[in-house]
Amino acid sequence: MTEQIFTIIDEAGIHARPATVLVQAATKFKSDINLEYKGRRVNLESILGVLSLGVVKGGQIKISATGSDEIDVLKELNETLKNQKLID
Template sequence: MEKQYKITSSEGLHARPCTLLVSAVTPFSSDVQLTYDGRSVNLKSIMGVMALGIPADGIITISANGSDEEAAVEKAGAVILEEGIGVEV
């Protein structure tokens, strides 16, 4: 399961939104990945997500694999939309 989002926050995906995303998906048992510019990291790792340096207008993919993958992707997407971090592509 995966969904794509365009980052609309003028600061890109900086510390605060990264923390919100990591906190949102950590409770899920599925493996949750964030992919940007051909590189994937564990979305449960704030350092991994921050290391990608995702700018405004960057296109990211949130994907998950496991027993609660759909719920994990939906939760991450809800945070992105509700917090004004990005829009679904």
């Protein structure tokens, strides 16, 4: 398992548009990918799951991946978070 912690900088937190982009990026991979926030964990391939977490600005999220392409998952999602201006 590979995991990384990120701090969200967007004023609106993780809202619908960037959540959709994150989910689309996650579905490309074979690994099981989870997003954790405030002790709650959801599958990153579920848009409703991601939105249900209510991640706000300053919130720390943990993305974890387990599987054959787990390293690539975190590289891609790190870039996606940066491109969506959710992290620095």
